[in-house]
Amino acid sequence: MQSILSRKRSRSYRSERLSISSRMVPQMGKMAYGGVLLALGMHFLVNGTGPRWYVVGGALVAMAVPILVASCKKPLNLPPGPRGVPVLGYLPFLTDMPHRHMAELAQKFGPLVHFQLGATPAMIIASPATMKEVLMTQDQVFAARPPALLSSKYFAYTPDEQGRSHGCAGVQLGPYFRNVRRLYTMEMMSAKRMEYFKASRSEEMQVMVRTLWEESAGGRQSIDLRSTAFIPMANNVMTFMVCRKRYHGKNQATEGREVQKLINDVVRSCANVSLANFFPILRPLTAWSSEERNMAAIGKRMDAYLQSLLDARRRANPPKDEAEKTLVDVVLEFQRDDNTEIDDRTRKCVILEMILAGTETVATMVEWTMAELFRNPNIMRKVQSELDAVVGTSRFVQEEDMPNLPYLAAIFKETSRLHPPSPLLFPHECARQTQINGYDIPAHSRIFLNTWAIGRDPKVWDRPEEYNPERFMESPNLKVDHKGQSFNLLPFGAGRRICAGMPLGYSVVKLALAYLCQSFEWSLPEGMDPKTISIEERFGLALTMKHPLRSYFLKPRLPLHLYACN
Numbered sequence: 001m002q003s004i005l006s007r008k009r010s011r012s013y014r015s016e017r018l019s020i021s022s023r024m025v026p027q028m029g030k031m032a033y034g035g036v037l038l039a040l041g042m043h044f045l046v047n048g049t050g051p052r053w054y055v056v057g058g059a060l061v062a063m064a065v066p067i068l069v070a071s072c073k074k075p076l077n078l079p080p081g082p083r084g085v086p087v088l089g090y091l092p093f094l095t096d097m098p099h100r101h102m103a104e105l106a107q108k109f110g111p112l113v114h115f116q117l118g119a120t121p122a123m124i125i126a127s128p129a130t131m132k133e134v135l136m137t138q139d140q141v142f143a144a145r146p147p148a149l150l151s152s153k154y155f156a157y158t159p160d161e162q163g164r165s166h167g168c169a170g171v172q173l174g175p176y177f178r179n180v181r182r183l184y185t186m187e188m189m190s191a192k193r194m195e196y197f198k199a200s201r202s203e204e205m206q207v208m209v210r211t212l213w214e215e216s217a218g219g220r221q222s223i224d225l226r227s228t229a230f231i232p233m234a235n236n237v238m239t240f241m242v243c244r245k246r247y248h249g250k251n252q253a254t255e256g257r258e259v260q261k262l263i264n265d266v267v268r269s270c271a272n273v274s275l276a277n278f279f280p281i282l283r284p285l286t287a288w289s290s291e292e293r294n295m296a297a298i299g300k301r302m303d304a305y306l307q308s309l310l311d312a313r314r315r316a317n318p319p320k321d322e323a324e325k326t327l328v329d330v331v332l333e334f335q336r337d338d339n340t341e342i343d344d345r346t347r348k349c350v351i352l353e354m355i356l357a358g359t360e361t362v363a364t365m366v367e368w369t370m371a372e373l374f375r376n377p378n379i380m381r382k383v384q385s386e387l388d389a390v391v392g393t394s395r396f397v398q399e400e401d402m403p404n405l406p407y408l409a410a411i412f413k414e415t416s417r418l419h420p421p422s423p424l425l426f427p428h429e430c431a432r433q434t435q436i437n438g439y440d441i442p443a444h445s446r447i448f449l450n451t452w453a454i455g456r457d458p459k460v461w462d463r464p465e466e467y468n469p470e471r472f473m474e475s476p477n478l479k480v481d482h483k484g485q486s487f488n489l490l491p492f493g494a495g496r497r498i499c500a501g502m503p504l505g506y507s508v509v510k511l512a513l514a515y516l517c518q519s520f521e522w523s524l525p526e527g528m529d530p531k532t533i534s535i536e537e538r539f540g541l542a543l544t545m546k547h548p549l550r551s552y553f554l555k556p557r558l559p560l561h562l563y564a565c566n
């Protein structure tokens with residue numbers, strides 16, 4: 001699949017704007033085909049020499065009528081877009097950087113582009129106005145999800161024996177979805193719950209700072225920041241909330257190392273692109289591939305681990321104090337409010353979704369931001385001055401300080417604009433035929449919401465390629481925020497499908513950045529040009545850095561006792 005996706009981009013430029021007449025070709029073909037069938041059928045009915053010929057003639061006429069009726073329907077007025085090839089459509093021309101490729105298509109064809117993914121029509125949405133149309137005005141129509149990915153079979157019990165989906169990210173709108181969203185917003189991510197886990201988040205940041213200090217041998221050794229510090233920090237924050245366990249860090253027992261490996265295996269499997277996702281008809285064939293058997297084995301191990309978390313809490317007495325409850329307690333206690341069922345499969349899915357969605361995105365945003373701050377030392381100095389002025393240099397920053405750190409908030413927005421971890425959000429689907437800007441959007445079209453393209457569009461942003469948080473400190477962008485109201489900046493999406501973990505994701509990223517900037521002076525080797533730090537991308541489960549960011553030299557900025565390991 002990867003090789004199909006990574007064919008030379010130049011081939012795609014053979015694509016041309018579809019003219020009205022070429023869009024009508026299928027209609028004319030249908031009419032001709034139906035006409036031939038009708039003529040033959042009539043011939044046998046009129047000139048046939050026995051009952052056998054009348055039956056053949058009648059059958060041909062019966063086949064011709066619906067084809068002719070369909071050919072008389074007004075042809076769809078599809079948005080402009082590139083041509084593909086028979087059967088596969090545009091699939092062979094997509095590159096392994098689909099967000100960039102789709103941005104180029106939008107530059108060529110406009111903010112609403114149509115192409116075919118096999119038999120499925122697909123649309124690219126690439127301007128704030130079309131985003132608003134899809135995620136606000138017609139959110140009800142566009143908040144559907146496409147058919148489940150192959151990985152959902154093994155990690156989300158989807159479809160189950162009754163054909164149902166589980167969890168939140170992959171299910172369709174309806175009472176089940178509403179209930180699961182309620183579980184997230186009213187219980188797991190409620191302001192109260194966020195408060196209960198506040199101390200654990202701070203503690204995790206301190207562990208991150210101390211780990212960095214220790215692993216870099218007192219700041220002298222270059223280390224891979226993502227794997228040493230950012231992934232462990234994000235993952236520990238999530239699993240601590242889920243079950244009060246940290247699986248990364250020193251002195252991990254076998255269980256910790258095993259769970260860490262299991263989570264890595266799941267992330268790798270989910271990032272695997274399979275042809276069967278585009279052509280479900282191939283699924284019976286791929287079921288025997290080593291890739292899929294491996295996925296099935298990992299799914300089984302993950303299920304056993306998640307079930308063990310639920311069973312362990314069921315055996316223990318539930319904590320009386322709300323503040324003591326883990327998210328496993330919360331999902332076990334959550335009451336359905338109508339006939340929709342919150343069963344163990346749903347509980348396990350929600351827990352896994354949280355661990356996966358929370359770890360990759362948070363670590364990725366922190367890594368991109370630190371890369372941009374290394375490349376722009378003046379911005380790093382400015383945020384450090386803000387931290388010094390607001391927090392001082394005798395204690396670590398706290399979540400309570402956040403409202404007083406507007407420049408840090410602007411940095412979060414600027415990274416969201418240039419390096420959104422989900423550049424195409426998650427795929428949406430159009431539940432029924434509708435129109436955007438006068439163009440027809442067929443039912444079940446796949447919708448790609450290209451926030452990455454909008455973030456780099458010179459019609460939307462002044463000097464878009466420049467990393468410049470100041471743009472959010474002044475008019476006209478002063479009021480732009482990440483919460484789904486500003487359609488030029490949508491790191492978490494918007495509308496019914498907006499990220500269910502937004503409050504947590506936002507807090508953890510900002511807190512981690514504040515700790516990292518406040519705790520260390522980060523310097524590069526003498527003579528190294530900061531702009532040589534690569535910002536190449538790799539498209540996967542999240543849009544990560546192709547070359548993991550490394551630290552070079554660290555110098556503590558706060559009193560040394562704060563860096564001491566226990």
Ligand code: HEM
Nearest residue numbers: 168169354357358361422425426492493497499500501505
């Ligand atoms: C900075 C961190 C994060 C970013 C940038 C982010 C971004 C996103 C995006 C872009 C979507 C897709 C929206 C759409 O389809 O239109 C999404 C969905 C989702 N996110 Fe996040 N996310 C983050 C953290 C988290 C965390 C911490 C959790 C869990 C606690 C989480 C749970 C989910 C879930 C369950 C969905 C699916 C929502 C649905 O389909 O209704 N995310 N996120």
